[in-house]
Amino acid sequence: MATWPEPDQGDYHIPNFQFVEGTSLPDLRIHYYTFGKLRNDSHGKATNAVLIMHGTTGNGTNFFNDRFAGQLFKPGQLLSAEDYFLVLPDAIGHGKSSKPSDGLRATFPRYSYEDMVRAQHFLLAEHLGVNHLRLVMGTSMGGMYAISSLDLWHSWVWGTRYPGFMDAIMPLASLPSQISGRNRMMRKMAIDSIRDDPEFMDGNYRIQPRGLRAALHVLAWMSSSPLRWQNQAPDRESADKFIDAWMEAGMRQQDANDFAYAFDASRDYDPRPGLKNISATLIAVNFEDDQVNLPELQILETEIKKVKQGKAVVVPISAGSAGHGTHTVAVVWKEYLADLLEMSKSANNAKL
Structure with missing residues (x-):
């Protein structure tokens, strides 16, 4: 509550x-x-x-x-x-x-x-x-x-x-x-993973393209906390379960077009x-x-x-x-x- x-x-x-x-x-x-x-x-x-x-x-x-x-x-x-x-x-x-x-x-x-x-x-x-x-x-x-x-x-x-x-x-x-260096590179990787995927179909996909999963991998890396994630997943089995659950939640909650647009918005910041x-x-x-x-x-x-x-x-x-x-x-x-x-x-x- x-x-x-x-x-x-x-x-x-x-x-x-x-x-x-x-x-x-x-x-x-x-x-x-x-x-x-x-x-x-x-x-x-x-x-x-x-x-x-x-x-x-x-x-x-x-x-x-x-x-x-x-x-x-x-x-x-x-x-x-x-x-x-x-x-x-x-x-x-x-x-x-x-x-x-x-x-x-x-x-x-x-x-x-x-x-x-x-x-x-x-x-x-x-x-x-x-x-x-x-x-x-x-x-x-x-x-x-x-x-x-x-x-x-x-x-x-x-x-x-x-x-x-x-x-x-x-x-x-x-x-x-300005967004530059590795920060910009990670953002570009996420956007390209979505928009270069043939399943993206110029934004007219029927189901979420696999490129969204690749983009979420980038987001996981960007937002990760090495110490906390190590404490939460101290062995191989728990680590696999942790990232699988994280990715499944992301695929349920995110939309490929929305995701790519949001990352692209920082281009002229x-x-x-x-x-x-x-x-x-x-x-x-x-x-x-x-x-x-x-x-x-x-x-x-x-x-x-x-x-x-x-x-x-x-x-x-x-x-x-x-x-x-x-x-x-x-x-x-x-x-x-x-x-x-x-x-x-x-x-x-x-x-x-």
Whole structure:
């Protein structure tokens, strides 16, 4: 039984949504979940809104578990639904929002992180009445577009796309840099495994093509946690059972078109030119055992220097680590969230 509050949920329809690459949809649906009630100050400015964004191939419900909501959303916790208005949208192409598998398949517009951010800004400003965010945070993809937000980097995108719209930014398991090196290679392998498969049939397959299984193998490698997986599967038989179950779940839950589109969305992500414009207080948290954002690359430590009020943290491997997925294990990093909320509160008060 859940120990956190039940969310409200709904759909926001954006008519004639124009995508960056020039295509459009007559009706773009953005599904969302909310906790708590929005509050405004005497000038009508929202004071308690928090935007939380999921990773690649995920959705807003990824946070509805004891590791995240159970650590943050309950009364007295850092993001208590009694104190904050929490907004958790399904990004374009994900969850219950408009996506290729709804029917358009491979003719669905080729969306990007910027399209995701714009759609979520419409949701907040036009539908939910949020004109300011106390905090924007994201895991992996959600972390990546939070800046320009991070399974990529949405937090970084929000900070550069809408400067001044938020007080604090927390990208988790992401990097403020173009997708390159091994990260890009793995993504390309996953996309090519799907689209180069003859069973893909230009996106018009009747059953999920075998290429999706190959793409899921890539995802398993990217999201793996060597220490945790060794503890969970300490011998050959348990290891085989573990990965077989992981793959079967992926084949049930994923769609080949949706998967390829989601991985392709990172193609033009690069928040580096806008990092110097971020005025919000920012703490970026990565993890030592993250197979996507390897700490030895030193990208986070280098780029964070461009953010005026930015700080980078790389959390060491521990018994609670889960590789890239540590972004949803709040007990590992919530002390930094507490620091961020306090630091941004002080910085905001200093501006008044």
